[in-house]
Amino acid sequence: MTTFPLTDHAGPVPIRHQYYAGIDIGYKNHTVAAIPVEAFGGRKPDTWQRAPVCKFSSDASGFEDLQRYLDKRSVDPNDFLVVMEPTGGNYGLSLLFYLLGKSYKVVQVDNSAVGKYQELLAKETKTDPVDARTMARMGFIHEVIGQEFRIREVRQATEAQVALRILVTDYIRVQADVVRRRNQLQQVAAVGFPELKTFFKHSPTSATACAILAAFATPADIVSAGTEQVRRVLLEARAYTLAHHSDDLVALAKATIGVPLSERMRLRQTWLLEQIGTLEAQREQLLAQMEQASASHPYRPLIESLPVRSPIWTASLIAAIGDIAHFETPNEFRAYMGWFPMLDHSGKSANGTKLANRGVRLARRALGQMVFVLLTPRTADNPFRIYHQRLVARGMKPLKAVGHDAAKLATVLYYMLKTDRPYDEARHRRRMKLPQAQAAVVRPLDVPLEVLDAQVIEEQRHGYASDEIPQDEGAPL
Numbered sequence: 001m002t003t004f005p006l007t008d009h010a011g012p013v014p015i016r017h018q019y020y021a022g023i024d025i026g027y028k029n030h031t032v033a034a035i036p037v038e039a040f041g042g043r044k045p046d047t048w049q050r051a052p053v054c055k056f057s058s059d060a061s062g063f064e065d066l067q068r069y070l071d072k073r074s075v076d077p078n079d080f081l082v083v084m085e086p087t088g089g090n091y092g093l094s095l096l097f098y099l100l101g102k103s104y105k106v107v108q109v110d111n112s113a114v115g116k117y118q119e120l121l122a123k124e125t126k127t128d129p130v131d132a133r134t135m136a137r138m139g140f141i142h143e144v145i146g147q148e149f150r151i152r153e154v155r156q157a158t159e160a161q162v163a164l165r166i167l168v169t170d171y172i173r174v175q176a177d178v179v180r181r182r183n184q185l186q187q188v189a190a191v192g193f194p195e196l197k198t199f200f201k202h203s204p205t206s207a208t209a210c211a212i213l214a215a216f217a218t219p220a221d222i223v224s225a226g227t228e229q230v231r232r233v234l235l236e237a238r239a240y241t242l243a244h245h246s247d248d249l250v251a252l253a254k255a256t257i258g259v260p261l262s263e264r265m266r267l268r269q270t271w272l273l274e275q276i277g278t279l280e281a282q283r284e285q286l287l288a289q290m291e292q293a294s295a296s297h298p299y300r301p302l303i304e305s306l307p308v309r310s311p312i313w314t315a316s317l318i319a320a321i322g323d324i325a326h327f328e329t330p331n332e333f334r335a336y337m338g339w340f341p342m343l344d345h346s347g348k349s350a351n352g353t354k355l356a357n358r359g360v361r362l363a364r365r366a367l368g369q370m371v372f373v374l375l376t377p378r379t380a381d382n383p384f385r386i387y388h389q390r391l392v393a394r395g396m397k398p399l400k401a402v403g404h405d406a407a408k409l410a411t412v413l414y415y416m417l418k419t420d421r422p423y424d425e426a427r428h429r430r431r432m433k434l435p436q437a438q439a440a441v442v443r444p445l446d447v448p449l450e451v452l453d454a455q456v457i458e459e460q461r462h463g464y465a466s467d468e469i470p471q472d473e474g475a476p477l
Contacts, residue, residue: 016143017105018079021070022135024128025085025092031055032066033132034073034080040140048137053129058091063098077103083139085111085131093162109138158322164293165319168362171286171312178279185210185272192261192269193219195252199242205276211237212249214273217266219253226250290315298420299324303413305422307382308373310447313366317413320363324417333414338364339406371405373447380445381437383428384409 021034032054039047054069056062070080082099084092086108099106118126118134182205189196189204196212197204215233216222222230231246242249261269294300294315303314320337327333334340338359374384384405391401416423429436 017081019073019081020136020139020143021080021082022132022137022139023082023084023092023095024131024135025095026128027058027091029055029057029128030062030066030092030095031128031132032069033129033136034070035133035136035140036073037140037144040137040144048133048140051133051136053132055128058095063095067102077105080104081139081143082106083135084108085114085135107139107142109135114138160293161319161322164290164315165362167286167290167293168312168316168319171283171290172362172365174279174283174286178276178283181272181275181279185213185269185276188261188265188269188272189213192258192265193253193256194258195219195256199245199249199252207280208234208237208239208242210273210276213269217269218261219256219258220260222250222253287311294318299417302416302420302422304444305416306370306409306413307384307423307425307444308370308379308447309444313370313447316362316366320360320366321417324414327414330411330414334407334410336360336363337367337410339367339403339410367406367409368402371402371409373445374409375402375405383425383432383434386434387432 017037019034019036020040021032024031033051034054035048035051039051054065056065056069074080082104084096084106086092096106114131114134115126117138118130121134182203185205189209196209200206200209203209211233212222212230216225216230227247227250230249231243234240234243234246291311294311297318299318299321300314303309303317324333327336331340336359338361340359371384373379374382375388379385387408388398388401388405391404392398396404412423412428426436
């Protein structure tokens with residue numbers, strides 16, 4: 001490791017790399033600026049702003065141009081720190097694999113951090129070369145001076161891990177679309193048949209409710225069909241208990257105060273039902289593919305030994321973690337998983353700590369959802385809920401305590417994977433000095449998709465912005 005004087009008056013500081021390369025990602029072309037460390041200090045510390053850049057195409061010939069550009073500066077990949085934005089998703093994936101395959105150290109910086117840093121530099125014009133130089137500068141500051149940006153190192157992932165991560169991401173998007181369409185259908189039903197929620201107490205847009213709306217578009221159609229026809233539709237939807245009360249649904253349809261739907265609204269209701277059916281079929285396919293992709297993974301039985309489990313969470317965590325050997329300490333693992341504190345400051349004044357807005361989004365989301373389910377009353381008593389109650393009893397806000405619960409869960413998961421041992425609640429209780437559970441064996445709780453949909457609804461509405469913990473009273477566990 002060499003040293004470098006930042007100014008004429010400051011002492012030398014250690015540096016790890018000779019070049020800091022920022023890469024702006026595009027669809028057809030990428031832009032790279034590999035800037036030597038000397039350009040960031042000395043008597044002309046703004047030299048980096050005029051550093052030459054290389055624009056190369058996002059194909060094989062373009063990557064050859066990139067390699068020649070880098071080799072002109074140094075043929076040793078260890079001399080470079082490469083900084084990229086996660087923008088573009090798949091657009092930069094082939095470049096990321098190429099650089100990691102060539103043994104370059106690659107880090108990613110949040111898009112918002114790049115924009116804010118450009119504001120500090122009074123950069124009014126945003127261009128690809130400016131972005132590339134700015135990211136190179138941010139990599140230098142982060143590593144040499146230690147100023148904090150939202151930067152994390154990219155770890156080498158296998159093709160199977162990337163494929164699983166894409167599957168999980170696609171599933172989450174389809175899940176959000178399903179919830180959105182159900183909410184829209186619920187609004188239509190509230191106009192034409194508001195009593196529907198009285199009969200379908202759990203959800204007026206559940207699969208059974210959708211079957212009724214598909215067979216009978218309006219309350220008048222229900223009345224015309226009669227009790228026996230309504231009962232037959234409920235039986236076909238396997239709603240056997242509700243089928244015994246089909247006469248109640250007919251009575252509600254007769255006494256409805258709903259507004260007769262216009263032709264346009266009826267067409268919208270039909271379209272929403274078709275959309276929900278299509279999206280649900282796609283969701284089932286993605287879920288089956290995720291379970292198949294993670295079926296033989298060695299981490300699956302360990303993750304599913306936790307008190308609550310879901311194939312979506314399992315696939316998300318496997319895709320995000322990759323290899324636990326990459327993490328040397330639980331603190332490093334918690335930071336990567338997105339649940340760790342950072343200093344909350346304004347200027348030079350420190351205001352305390354807050355949850356850092358970093359980490360892998362899939363893992364952060366999965367652990368957060370798991371904690372909320374662990375805290376619901378319908379979940380069996382567990383050490384995580386007791387830990388949460390302890391924190392709240394000390395005066396901590398419930399939502400802030402959730403962050404501590406997720407960090408605790410990440411720590412437990414870290415040691416489970418490191419030691420290759422499943423979750424042991426009895427051992428966990430002994431470590432926390434808690435009385436043992438009454439049941440000799442506590443089986444993990446399989447969380448149904450309806451509960452996860454409820455979590456998505458909360459995220460869409462509030463983003464968990466309130467200090468109250470959602471109780472999921474109506475969600476059957």
